[in-house]
Structures are given as C-alpha cells and as structure tokens.
Amino acid sequence: MKILRLPLFICLFTTLILSAQTKQITLNEIWDGTFSTKRMDVLHSMKNGQQYSVLNFDRNTRSTSIDIYDYKTLKKIKTLVNSSSINELNYFTDYTFSQDESKIILATNEESIYRRSTLGNYYVFDTNDKSITLISENRIQEPTFSPDGTKVAYGFENNLYIKDLITGGTTQITFDGEKNKIINGITDWVYEEEFAFVRAFEWNADSNKIAFIRFDETDVPEFSMDIYGTGLYQTQQVFKYPKAGEKNAVVSLHIYHLDTNKTIPVDVEKAYSDFYIPRIKWTNNPDILSAQYMNRHQNELDLWLINAETNTSNLALAEKDDAYISVTDNLTFLEDNSFIWTSEKDGYNHIYHYSKDGELINQVTKGNWEVTNYYGYNEKSNRIFYQSVENGSINRDVYSIKLNGRNKTRLTKSEGTNNASFSADFSYFINTFSSATTPPEYTLNSASSGNLIKSIKDNDVLSKKLSDYKTSKKEFSTINVNGNDLNMWMIKPADFDASKQYPLLMYQYSGPGSQQVANRWNNSNDYWYQHLAQQGYIIACVDGRGTGFKGAKFKKVTQNELGKYEVEDQIEAAKQLGALPYIDASRIGIWGWSYGGFMSSNALFKGNDVFKMAIAVAPVTSWRFYDTIYTERYMTTPQENPSGYDDNSPINHVNKLKGDYLLIHGSADDNVHLQNTMRLAEALIQADKPFEWAVYPDDNHSIYGGNTRLHLYKKMTTFINSKLGDKREKSKVNEVKKAEIKG
Numbered sequence: 001m002k003i004l005r006l007p008l009f010i011c012l013f014t015t016l017i018l019s020a021q022t023k024q025i026t027l028n029e030i031w032d033g034t035f036s037t038k039r040m041d042v043l044h045s046m047k048n049g050q051q052y053s054v055l056n057f058d059r060n061t062r063s064t065s066i067d068i069y070d071y072k073t074l075k076k077i078k079t080l081v082n083s084s085s086i087n088e089l090n091y092f093t094d095y096t097f098s099q100d101e102s103k104i105i106l107a108t109n110e111e112s113i114y115r116r117s118t119l120g121n122y123y124v125f126d127t128n129d130k131s132i133t134l135i136s137e138n139r140i141q142e143p144t145f146s147p148d149g150t151k152v153a154y155g156f157e158n159n160l161y162i163k164d165l166i167t168g169g170t171t172q173i174t175f176d177g178e179k180n181k182i183i184n185g186i187t188d189w190v191y192e193e194e195f196a197f198v199r200a201f202e203w204n205a206d207s208n209k210i211a212f213i214r215f216d217e218t219d220v221p222e223f224s225m226d227i228y229g230t231g232l233y234q235t236q237q238v239f240k241y242p243k244a245g246e247k248n249a250v251v252s253l254h255i256y257h258l259d260t261n262k263t264i265p266v267d268v269e270k271a272y273s274d275f276y277i278p279r280i281k282w283t284n285n286p287d288i289l290s291a292q293y294m295n296r297h298q299n300e301l302d303l304w305l306i307n308a309e310t311n312t313s314n315l316a317l318a319e320k321d322d323a324y325i326s327v328t329d330n331l332t333f334l335e336d337n338s339f340i341w342t343s344e345k346d347g348y349n350h351i352y353h354y355s356k357d358g359e360l361i362n363q364v365t366k367g368n369w370e371v372t373n374y375y376g377y378n379e380k381s382n383r384i385f386y387q388s389v390e391n392g393s394i395n396r397d398v399y400s401i402k403l404n405g406r407n408k409t410r411l412t413k414s415e416g417t418n419n420a421s422f423s424a425d426f427s428y429f430i431n432t433f434s435s436a437t438t439p440p441e442y443t444l445n446s447a448s449s450g451n452l453i454k455s456i457k458d459n460d461v462l463s464k465k466l467s468d469y470k471t472s473k474k475e476f477s478t479i480n481v482n483g484n485d486l487n488m489w490m491i492k493p494a495d496f497d498a499s500k501q502y503p504l505l506m507y508q509y510s511g512p513g514s515q516q517v518a519n520r521w522n523n524s525n526d527y528w529y530q531h532l533a534q535q536g537y538i539i540a541c542v543d544g545r546g547t548g549f550k551g552a553k554f555k556k557v558t559q560n561e562l563g564k565y566e567v568e569d570q571i572e573a574a575k576q577l578g579a580l581p582y583i584d585a586s587r588i589g590i591w592g593w594s595y596g597g598f599m600s601s602n603a604l605f606k607g608n609d610v611f612k613m614a615i616a617v618a619p620v621t622s623w624r625f626y627d628t629i630y631t632e633r634y635m636t637t638p639q640e641n642p643s644g645y646d647d648n649s650p651i652n653h654v655n656k657l658k659g660d661y662l663l664i665h666g667s668a669d670d671n672v673h674l675q676n677t678m679r680l681a682e683a684l685i686q687a688d689k690p691f692e693w694a695v696y697p698d699d700n701h702s703i704y705g706g707n708t709r710l711h712l713y714k715k716m717t718t719f720i721n722s723k724l725g726d727k728r729e730k731s732k733v734n735e736v737k738k739a740e741i742k743g
Contacts, residue, residue: 023469024534027717030527031710035466037440037459037521040430047101049425051077055095058084064091066104071428071444074454081106081125088132089123098149102127103165105135105143105152114189114670115701117141117198124152124165135163136170141186142199146207153201153210155186160201160212162258173210173256173263180222180240185212188220188249190242193671194629195278195327206286208258209308211266213277216250225668228697239670244624244631244645245638251277253291255308268293268304268313276629278327283337290316292327298633301325303341303358316358319345323556324633326513330374340364340377340384344552351384353403364405370549372396373419377403378426378447385422385429385447391415393549394476394487394519398431400447411450414438417520422447430456434521436474436489439463470494472533474526476519481572482565484545484554487517488573491529491539496582502538503587503724504577505529510566511595512634513548513555516541528713532720540577544569560641562623562634563602563648570599571607578610587724591615591716594672594701601650601680605657613660613723615716618672618701621680622649625673651680654687660723661691664712666699692719 029035044053050072056065063084068077081104083091092106103124110120119139125132135143141155143163152163158177163170174184185201192198201212223241226234242248253266272295279292289306303317319325325344330351332340337356342349349371351364364384365371373387375398383400390410391397398420401408412418416435423429426447434440439459443452472494478485493502507525509516529539545565546558558565570590578585590611592600597619604614623631623645624638638645646652661684665677674695684691694715696703703712 025469025471025527025531027528027531027710027713030524030531030713035462035522035527037462038457039440040432040442040457043421043430044095044097045422045424047424049423049427052423052430053080053095053097057091062091064093066095071423072453074444074456080104080127086125086132088134089121092123096143096145098145099147100149103145103149105145106132109139111139114192116192116196117186122154133165133168136161142201144199144201144203146203147205148207151207153185153203155184155199155201158183158186160185160210160256162210171261173261174212174214180238181216181218183215183217183249185210185214187213188215188217189239189670190248190627190629191215191276191278194627194633195276197279200280202280202282202289204282204286204289204308205284209286210256210258211280211282211289211291211308212254212256213280214252214254216252219247220249221246223673225670225674227668237668237670241670241673242628244626244628244635246628248274248276248296248628251275253277253280253306255289255306257308264308264311266291266306266311266313268302268306268315270295270302272296272300279329279331281331281333283333283339284335285337288337290331290333292331294325294327296628296632297636298324298629301327303331314357316356317341317354319343321345323552323559332374332377334377335379340374342371342374347552349552351386351401362405364401364403365408366405368551369393370551372549375420375422375429376426381426381448383426385411385420385426387419389549392519393515394517398429398450409450411445411447413450415519417518420445428453435519436476436521439521469530470534471530472496476517479542479573479576481542481544481569481576484569486542486544486569486573488540488542489517490541491533493533493536493538498582501582501584502536503726504538504540504574504583504589505532505720505724506570506574506577506588506590507539507541507596508544508570508590508592508599509594509596510544510546510570510592510599512546512558512562514595515543515548517543524709528717532717535721536726537720537724538583540573542570542573544573558634560635560644561648562644563598566599567602567606567648570603571610574603574607574610587612587726589613589615589720589724591617592619593617595620598650601661601663602648602653604659604661605650605653608656608658611659613662613720615662615664615719616650617664617712617716618666618669618703619650619663619676619680620672621651621676622646624649625676625679651683654680654683654689657684657687657689657691660719661689662716662719663691663693664696664703664715665694666696666701666703668698669701671701 041055065082066080089108092108094107096105106123110118122135122143143152143154159174176182187200217240220240220242224236224238228234256263274296276294281290287309291304293302299321301319304313305316306313328342330342341352353361369390371388375385377384385400396417398411419432420429441458442456444454472491475490479488590600590603597616600614601616604611
C-alpha cells in the first residue's frame with residue numbers, strides 16, 4: 001500500500017503545482033490593482049543626514065501623515081504631522097519643508113491643470129508650536145518657502161504674491177497677469193510640457209530677491225477643445241498653444257527686490273532675438289543669478305551670470321551643436337562658485353567641472369556611455385554621485401567619483417535598473433532596484449562602498465502571486481538592422497514550440513532620446529503582453545535609431561527627418577523577425593502611443609508588404625500640428641524644412657494602406673490634439689481606405705479614468721485577435737473573450 005500511495009501523492013502534488021502555474025492574466029486584473037507594486041512615497045532626506053521622512057496614508061482613518069525614520073535602524077522615530085489631528089484639513093497629498101525644516105507646506109484639494117501643473121489649497125504647518133496657517137483663501141500654484149522660512153511666494157491668476165508668515169500680510173508683486181495674455185512666474189503650456197517645469201520664479205539665498213520669468217502670450221495663437229461633460233451644452237477650453245513655426249510667448253527675465261518693492265528687468269547681450277529661458281537658478285552669492293538662454297533652434301545654449309545689484313551680466317558658458325542641445329538640470333554651484341555641468345559635447349552625456357568664470361577645470365566622467373542621472377556633490381568627501389549605463393545601455397547603476405575624475409566606485413551590485421535617493425550628508429542612499437525578473441525592492445546602502453545595510457521594502461508578495469500565473473520570460477538581445485545593433489526584447493508564449501508559427505505584435509515608441517528596451521520591472525503594458533502571449537502571440541520591441549543612451553550620434557541621426565530612419569528600422573526589423581521559422585510573416589502587427597502612434601501609422605502605410613495591422617493611439621499625424629519647442633528642436637520650422645514635415649507625415653501616405661488600421665484618440669487631448677486624428681481620418685476617407693477608430697470623450701493624452709483604460713485595452717485586444725489571430729484558434733479566442741466578459 002505504501003508503494004502505491006507515494007506515486008499517487010507525487011502525482012497529486014505535481015498536478016497542484018501545474019494548475020497553480022497556469023492561471024491566466026486577465027485584462028480586468030491588469031487595471032484593478034491585482035499586480036500593483038509597493039512603493040515609497042514622497043521620501044525626503046532630513047538635513048541631519050541621519051533621518052528621512054515619508055508620506056504615509058492610513059486607509060482605516062483616511063488620514064495622511066509625515067513620518068520620520070532613522071536611516072541606520074529604519075525604525076519610525078516619530079510622526080511629524082498627522083492630518084487626523086488638524087481640524088482645518090482632512091488629508092494632504094504632498095508636502096515641502098522649509099530650509100530649516102521647522103515649517104512644512106501641506107497640499108490639499110489639488111487639481112491638475114496640465115501634465116505637471118496643479119491648483120490647490122496650501123497650509124503652512126509649524127512643527128514647533130503645531131500651528132497651521134492657510135496661505136491663501138484662493139486655490140494657488142507653486143507655493144515656495146523663502147530660504148529663511150519667513151515667507152511664501154506663490155502664483156495666483158498669472159500674478160505673483162508673497163505671504164509674510166510673521167505678520168500674516170500678503171503682498172502682490174506683479175499686476176499685469178491676465179489669462180491667455182500675460183503670465184508671471186508660472187510657465188506657459190509649452191514650457192511646462194517641453195522644458196518640464198512649472199515654477200518660473202526663484203528665491204535668492206538671502207530671501208530678499210525673487211527672480212522670475214514673464215511670459216507674454218498675447219500673439220500666440222489659441223487652440224480650443226470642446227468639453228462635452230454632462231450638461232445640455234458643451235463648454236470650451238481655450239488656451240495658447242504655439243504650433244511649429246508659429247509665434248511663441250515673448251519671455252523676459254525680472255528680479256523683484258523685497259527691500260525696495262521694485263522689479264528690475266534683466267537683459268543680456270544675446271546673439272539671437274527669438275529665444276527661450278529654460279532654467280534660472282541663484283548661485284551661492286545672493287546677488288548673482290544664473291540663467292540659461294537658448295536660441296529658437298535650440299542648438300545654442302548660453303549660461304549667463306547676472307549681478308542683481310548692478311544689473312550687469314557675464315557670459316560664463318556657451319555651447320553649440322549641429323543638431324540640438326538638451327537643457328541640463330544638473331547645474332550645481334560649489335562653495336567657491338565653480339560649477340558642475342552635464343553636456344553631450346564629446347558625443348556622450350558626461351559631467352564637467354568649470355570655474356566660476358566658465359573656464360573648464362576638467363571633464364569628470366569619460367567613456368562611450370551616458371550619465372543618466374546626477375544625484376549631487378559631497379563637499380566633505382569631494383565626490384560626485386551619479387547614475388549611468390556603463391554596464392550596458394539597458395541597465396542603470398549608481399556610481400561615485402572624485403571631482404577630479406579619479407577613484408570611480410560602482411555602488412550598486414545587481415544587474416537591472418538602480419536608482420538612488422541619498423541622505424542629505426551623502427552617508428547613505430536608499431536604492432530602488434528592479435529588473436525584468438525582480439519587482440521593485442528598496443534597500444539601505446552605504447554611500448561610501450555601496451554595501452547593503454538593510455532591506456527596507458520588497459515586493460515578494462507580488463512575486464509569489466505571479467508564480468501562480470502562466471507567464472513568459474522577457475528575452476533581451478540585439479538585432480542588426482540597417483548596419484546598427486539595436487536593442488530588442490521578445491516575449492514568447494510560455495508553451496512556445498519552435499516547430500510552430502506564431503503571429504507577431506511589435507511595440508515601439510521611438511521618440512528622440514527615448515528607451516523602451518530596458519531591464520526593469522513590468523508596467524501595465526508588460527502584463528498586457530503576457531496576456532497576449534497566453535493567447536499565442538509573440539511580442540517584440542526594438543529601439544531603433546534616434547532612441548537614447550547610445551550616444552549623441554545614434555540619437556541625433558533623425559534630425560530634420562523625424563519618422564524616416566525610425567520607420568525604416570521598424571520595417572527592416574519586422575522583415576528579419578518574419579524570416580524566423582517560428583514567426584508567421586503574414587501575421588505581423590505593430591502598435592504605439594503618441595510618437596509611437598505616429599510610428600505605427602507610418603510603418604503600416606510605408607511597410608504595407610510587411611505589416612498586416614497597426615494600432616495608433618493619440619498619434620501625431622503631422623508635425624505641423626505639434627508644439628514649437630519639441631518639434632523645432634528636431635525639425636527646425638516648417639517654413640525652413642517643409643519636406644521634412646511632409647515626407648514623413650502619415651497623412652501623405654494613406655493611399656498606401658493595405659492592412660487593418662485602428663485609430664484612437666481622446667477628445668480633450670491638450671498635448672497631441674484630436675485635430676491630428678481628424679485630419680488623418682479625413683485623408684483616409686478621401687482615399688477610400690477602410691479603417692476602424694474610436695474617440696474617447698473628454699479624455700486627455702493618457703486616456704484613463706474610471707473604466708476607460710480597461711475599455712481601451714479590451715478594444716485593442718479584440719482588434720488584434722480579429723486581425724492577427726489564427727482562424728484555427730477562433731474557438732480559443734472566443735473562450736477568452738467570454739472569460740473577460742464574465743470577469
């Protein structure tokens with residue numbers, strides 16, 4: 001009897017294991033939080049360097065708190081503030097410390113305006129006497145402490161104000177702000193989107209001056225969007241949006257002196273009249289302001305040092321490039337006012353050290369690889385901390401190096417994506433690590449050696465949960481296309497059989513400097529690809545020419561020809577993949593979002609002998625419709641480069657469409673306007689080309705909210721199944737659809 005029971009037990013155990021590993025990932029699970037990861041939210045290193053703060057949310061009490069933890073022990077020391085003990089607000093969603101950390105700005109009732117900008121109600125909490133002060137009865141923008149913590153500057157209705165926390169009084173410092181005309185201290189739409197900042201004002205170190213940028217939008221053309229809502233009549237959102245070749249806002253730099261209550265305009269001797277001011281920053285000298293000026297083509301970048309007392313300026317640094325220059329966020333002034341700068345001037349993004357007069361002291365990092373993040377400089381150890389792709393362009397590691405470029409140390413050990421958050425004194429860092437096989441884990445590490453001190457948080461529960469599902473490995477490789485070794489990943493069905501043939505779905509984004517082939521943990525799309533792999537698809541992604549982290553030459557080859565070389569690479573990659581014995585060359589599809597939608601459209605039209613279907617979500621269909629800063633950076637203006645704009649516009653290639661095409665857009669997309677899809681749809685109609693399309697009412701560029709994202713991916717999945725699915729697998733597809741509906 002014992003001999004008979006043992007095999008039976010093994011058989012039952014094996015059956016349980018196999019069944020546990022064959023659960024199917026459903027579309028509902030992807031967007032209902034089933035596979036969400038644990039995170040550390042709004043971490044701030046306290047100035048003592050030994051503690052950090054975290055924003056925590058208590059689901060039971062529906063309250064938020066700022067909790068202080070010890071780096072060395074990772075134990076919670078105290079709760080600095082809890083919304084449950086404050087009568088004036090039920091919760092807060094963000095926080096900012098004053099420089100001495102005695103006061104905190106708490107944000108509540110925040111409402112998004114565009115991608116980065118918000119309106120909200122803000123309070124100042126005093127950690128000493130536990131008092132709370134409402135900064136303004138109005139919903140305001142970008143409240144910012146003065147360095148001495150006695151004042152808060154903010155924007156309201158396109159003007160700047162200062163709240164005195166000692167007297168309680170408020171001073172208005174600009175008066176000409178007007179919607180769609182003049183903005184003071186807050187960026188316009190195109191600066192916010194393309195230069196990636198909202199607050200266009202800065203306090204000096206002595207808290208007695210504020211530098212700010214003024215935007216005169218008067219002559220910028222307006223764009224309007226219908227907002228359908230739930231009322232009987234639609235409303236309109238009207239805003240200034242400069243399309244390629246059109247007028248930009250006229251920008252000017254000003255310095256407000258609190259001592260005299262006067263605003264002084266700043267002027268520098270530029271070699272160009274049409275310009276941008278993408279960054280301003282005070283030096284350690286409270287009278288010296290730095291400002292980056294850039295010509296409209298964005299291939300000249302000048303760093304000016306401006307004396308606020310004498311209103312004189314000095315050109316400290318000037319860079320030029322045949323294509324374009326990327327604005328740096330890494331300008332760091334040292335105690336002697338020498339400065340650290342990052343630049344691609346040697347062909348790769350690296351760190352440089354300049355004297356206060358702009359003389360090059362030395363190039364700190366060198367090599368055929370890119371610095372991808374700059375964390376800061378520690379005066380005590382004389383070391384710079386940075387992230388780079390030295391260990392392969394799909395990976396990220398954290399390093400330290402002496403200011404003179406010597407004694408480089410790799411601080412992270414695991415291959416994948418590492419990102420650091422350093423303590424204020426650079427004695428510790430919290431490393432966030434993930435890879436294609438490891439969900440995010442947070443660890444405390446020594447900043448001198450990189451050695452692990454303690455584990456803080458992991459996602460082992462998610463890993464265990466995923467072990468119950470039938471998933472496939474993301475395989476990384478390179479593919480030689482048009483003379484270049486391009487990074488690629490591929491996902492095959494878990495039960496892959498090389499003797500069979502599978503349909504192929506390709507995904508790409510392809511925009512300048514972007515990267516989709518990276519060794520990091522899943523996002524929602526990755527789970528969708530696993531879902532498709534379960535249905536018998538192979539999914540692949542290729543980063544073609546123009547993408548990032550492989551040097552300036554590789555990235556900038558697409559200059560003046562967006563959509564030419566990138567599309568050629570996707571078509572050729574598809575041909576090569578289609579030649580593999582296990583891929584059915586007659587069933588190859590491609591999809592993408594935004595720039596990726598522009599690409600997938602062109603790939604289907606120009607590669608009509610390769611691709612059977614394409615999905616384009618929120619695509620640019622002509623760069624003539626997109627904004628000045630982004631488009632002209634890569635294309636100059638349409639007046640200067642009409643063929644570059646038109647030769648690669650999907651609108652001008654609709655007559656080549658042979659396959660199946662699904663076009664999707666949100667009607668309230670303030671970024672890539674619905675105009676793009678409407679003009680392409682009209683061109684398809686006039687060319688008598690059949691296509692499918694969907695417009696999501698009042699959704700922006702991200703197309704999300706409520707049931708929207710799930711509906712979108714169900715639509716795309718159904719389209720893929722109907723166009724690429726094997727007819728012999730129809731019954732299987734129908735069963736999956738039934739399961740989705742039931743779920």
